[in-house]
Amino acid sequence: MSQLTVIATMRAKPGKEADLQEHLLRLVPQTRTEAGCIDYDLHRLQEDPSVFVMYENWVDRGELDKHLQMPYMRAFGAALPDLLRSPLELQMLDTLSTPRA
Numbered sequence: 304m305s306q307l308t309v310i311a312t313m314r315a316k317p318g319k320e321a322d323l324q325e326h327l328l329r330l331v332p333q334t335r336t337e338a339g340c341i342d343y344d345l346h347r348l349q350e351d352p353s354v355f356v357m358y359e360n361w362v363d364r365g366e367l368d369k370h371l372q373m374p375y376m377r378a379f380g381a382a383l384p385d386l387l388r389s390p391l392e393l394q395m396l397d398t399l400s401t402p403r404a
Contacts, residue, residue, distance in 0.1 A: 308359065308361075310358055310394040310396070311357040312354065312391070314353060314355075315354075315388065320353050323386045327355055329375075330357075337373070338366070343358075346358060353388075
């Protein structure tokens with residue numbers, strides 16, 4: 304299997320930007336300790352501060368699937384309806400080039 308990149312885009316409800324950011328920032332240190340996690344970085348769109356993007360790299364799809372079953376990810380998923388104005392958008396990308404050393 305090849306390395307998997309995930310781009311998760313989340314659009315906060317008006318007035319929920321800080322809450323969403325807080326939830327997302329809490330996920331970062333927990334996720335980075337997972338064995339299959341290569342990168343897990345939170346970003347915010349410069350043109351629209353209500354849009355958050357999580358850029359993730361995983362050893363493979365199996366490791367991402369394990370991540371999604373973690374208790375903290377399940378709790379985050381349960382909180383999303385109150386935080387997001389539209390459904391979470393996920394892009395799954397296969398890595399074709401050789402990662403930098």
